[in-house]
Amino acid sequence: MGFHEQIDALIDDTQRSLALFGPELALCGTIILLLLCRLVIGDRLSSTLVAFAGTVVGLVAALFSWSQVAGTSQEAFTGMLVIDSFTIYFRIFLLAFAVLFVVFTWRSGIPDREDAADFYTLALGSLLGMCLMVAANHLLMVFMAFEMASVPSYVLAGILKGRRKSSEAALKFAVYGAGAAGIMLYGISLIAGVTGTVHLPSIGASLANTMAADPSSSVLWVLGLGGLMVMVGLAFKLSAVPFHFWAPDVFEGAAAEVGGFLSVASKAAAIALLVRVAIGFGFVQEASAWVDAEDQSVVQTTNGVDQTSIASASGETTSQIFIAARIQDGNSASGQNSQDVQTTGADHQQGTDQQDTDQQSGDQQGTDQQGADQQTELTQPDESQLSPEQQAAEAERLAEEARALGIAQRREAQEVANESLGPVRTYISYLVGFLAAITCTFGNMAAYGQSNIKRLLAYSTIAHAGYMMFAVAGAIPSIGTSTTLAQDHISALAVYVAVYLFMNFTAFAIIAFLRNQTGSEEISSYAGLIRTSPGLAVCFSLLLMSLIGLPPLAGFAAKLLVFSALADSGLWVLLIVGALNTVISLFYYLRVIKAMCLDVPEEGQQVAVFPIWKNIDGWFIFLLTLPVVVLGLFWGPLREWALAACSQLLS
């Protein structure tokens, strides 16, 4: 393949990838707009409004992409990112969160007019990083996204200028984050050195090869160490014990708004990334047996090692596929990513791809649907010029043949490879499970004695990170053996994250609104709330009960799914730890409810008055609490959706 062809391939890949990148582009655009507005037109255009519009556009784009990606997962930007239903599910989740976050901060008024532009720039920047975390398919991307999400949040933690605690929290967060990032990078370099690749799906294959060759190879120790170090970074993001130290300080010091941001969005992205990394290490994808075909070697600098390992694993199968890939290349005169061959191996796939591309880019640019239509019309004749019917038919036939021949063998090779990865999965599962158990227990124990509601929720957040990690620990062992089972378990996590958004974020919102009235974030300041603002007290109680996991609230559904994943995987120890923790958590959540409903306010204590029907704040809380009840009663659709989200993870 010549130089020009490679350049063409790159350009083509970038074009295709950008089309899949709509929501992120919307975020980028919003960030730039926010900065420019500040410079060019000053205060006349509210930054909040810009941020709101930008996030809504992003959310629409994300929702739109859900219907588009129905096929299989696709790699973007030469394999740096992977766009599959899992990515999109979390992307929708993150952008929906962003919209709610902007509305919430607008109401609670924490970034004052002056700070708003900076605040939203940072928050959206961090969100962009989180979107990338969710889609990361490459260890370098993992690190990049990780930093991109973290760095702005350090500043966010200190957004309350002039408050000593806030600045201190930000500094601690930054120092701690830097340490974690350093360790993670070290781990990545170890892994890259040993496996010879940083492309996540290839790591599994490479690892399988090593394992198959010598299951007790000393190289594995290095790999284990590398994995551990990567885990440190993730554990930092998840605030898993013992890498959680930053969390209570930061949550207490930072504004409740930022607390909500960190506890929901950041955690969701981190847990999704954990799933990605775990699958990357513990699973050999069908596709990865031949994904690094020649035409990609330009991009994949580390391919040499990889390819040989694969060749030995799948033998002649690969060559069969290469034929199909080449024909495909010849037809479209482009370095089409070979995964397209895998899906249908035919040109019409590409056609629809490009259509999708155009539609999406049309969407991003705003509303110019007509332009998109025109582009589509333009592409189609182009297409037919490039591939005359005969050629197309020929290609299709050949590709079909190759597929038929290859599929069985490829499956077999994949199975063998996956079997040899068993110990790796056990290792990951134990590591995650161990961290989850101590995280959960520690979080709940420490929450017990807190008198500051934000600190209490900080520990509760830590505990919930533990529950989420339980789901991952439960899913990993079955990743290579039973795809449906593993997807089922990961979907439990997806449900948990979605439910967690409503529970935790709304709880932080209530804290912020109450703080605006009384200026206090002590639990004791909530005494008598049931009398002055019954609606709010009921909502808050429902949220807390959902955080405990009492039926029929959404938290129960989420916990039920996570725990049944543990039971399915036979991780009884973790199940017992989880159940006991739920009992412990009962006490401190109920303490808050008791303070609101039973305690009598002290003489002269200011009790917040917060009508739930009379203003937007009240409606905001009410509408966000509603899903907690509704999803508790009807969680079938959410689960279906989560299952769909996970259906492409292990394809």
Added chain:
Amino acid sequence: MFELTTWMVLIPALPLAAALLTAALGPRLLKNKSHLPAVLCIAASFVCASILLWQVYQQTDDDGVPGGSSRVEKRLDLWTWAAVPAAMTHSGDSATDATTAEDSSFDFVIDVTLRTDPLSAIMLVMVTFVATLVAVYSIGYMNDDPGYWRFFTYVSLFVFSMTMLVSVSNFALLYVFWEAVGVCSYLLIGFWYQKPEASAAGMKAFLVNRVGDFGFALGVFLIWTTLGTLNFHDTEVDGVITQPGVFGQQVLSDGDYSSFPLATAGVLTAICLLLFVGACGKSAQWPLHVWLPDAMEGPTPVSALIHAATMVTAGVYMVARCTPLFVASGAAPIVVACIGCLTAIMAGFIAITQTDLKRILAYSTVSQLGFMFLALGTASLAGVVAGMFHLFTHAFFKACLFLGAGSVMHAMGGVIDIRRFGGLRKLMPVTHATFLLGCLALAGVIPFAGFWSKDAVLAAVHDAAHGDPSTNALFTTLYWLAWAAALCTAFYTFRAFFQTFYGEEEIPEEAGHHAHESPSTMTIPLMLLGFLALAAGALGPWFSNFLAHTPSLSMERLRGAEHAGFHWDVAIIGTVISVVGIGAAAFMYLRSPGTVSALTDTMKAAWLYQLSYGKLFFDQLYSVFIIWPLKILAHIFYVLDMLLIDGLVNLCGWLPRVFGAVLRPMQIGLVQFYALAMVLGLLVLIGILLR
């Protein structure tokens, strides 16, 4: 639009709407109009239930055969609340299938499904009817109570829970609403929570019920692990049964649980007994009956609605619903019959000497519930039908009596001790007349409702005593014990009646200017209920024919024991006994009051009086054998607590402090230490890795 399913949804939905509406608007907007949503919605719910009953009836009378074979059942699948597939079954085609049976892991599926069949249709009509009358009555009874809106919120919530309880088609949901009615009961018993007795009674009801509910929960767990489903109905996918239900077609056609590999007779008996423990708690059967008399601390309409007519019959309903399980178990129904009969006579005996009008009625309720369980315990179609019929008539006449007692209490300024008032018949003519109707029905005088239903119960027991030779002797004993209980019933009923309405007119000073007949919102429900106490017995034949169309009662196995005809001997004995009982009461309390004290003295000498008056000392027994040991245990723990550094409770706060001793200093400031901790944590993990 006007189909069965519409009514099935509306019947519970309307009271729920009323509850939410009253809760939201009650304190500010509705205030003393808070009864409006409740009364209107519950009445509408009653109309829906009547239409539902009519439509269900339309479907039954096609064949015209008495107790015909047609099964009438309508289900409405609303949504699937939980669907967690079992690990093994859903990994699909692979070799793991073989392990499925061994692991016996079942899908955890809970369908939110409403069902209606003759059994639940009758319950729905009865519940909503009594609730409507009670709601109307409460307008008068509860007026100018500060918690007016709260009361109607709870009542609406209760009606919602109760209608759901009889509509659901799944044990998990049955449990949910079982608890929900318990909560409503708790809230309403403790309605006047400022009164220490009321809140103590609420607590007692809640705790005693907890014992029962624990058994019920275990029973539900056992059903799931044994049968693999909690649904009453079969789970169908495209017309093919994928999971047979607990009372599904398979079971009904087999007549037993042989199609479930794990369901041996022993397990089934265990299930039934555990479920019956739950029923004992809710329906106040010995030994868990102690909460019901205390529950009379609640407002009287609540006593009428929840603690006489509806909620306490939930246990009877549940056992009737589970007839296939009980029949298949063999041994469990005998336990049910024995406990029922024992409770009937015990409560009747206690009621003889009580002086609190409402408590007399409460013990009478316990006793009548015992009759119902006795009937169910015969495990025959006739028995189940008789038990349900007694439940049905009892709801009317007991509600009538309670509301009458409430009317008396209202007029007497809250005094309810029958020794402190008397001769009220002229003062309160309507209350007197309706109370008399209720008493006659309760005593079982022909042709009042209670006569027919009690007659059916005893006829069923009579049949059982001439059925299976192995249990003949037992059922014969139970038969005569039941008559003894019936004698007690007739006596204590009229004792209370005569003391209240006859003799010299006597009015306690608390009554003040209240001492007059109650307002029409209270007397009209009384009259309606009084009429039904007189006439509901006429529904008997129709009732049993209709109820026999219930799918779970139409098993072949139950059929053999059918023809619970009219037994002349039973009827004659019944009449004689009720006349003797009433006569004795009349003689002692109207003719020669001197005999009362004489007899009391004799009884006192034989310690019978003290036994009865002291309620057989169950409360004391429980205090000595359960509450005191627990308290002593608590004290031991308390001392241990003191010794073990403030004990278990503080330990929970202490563990974090232990952590804190290590962690909090770092948490306070030094970021360098955070970094060190991170490295240490990493080293620990590496250490584990290298181990």
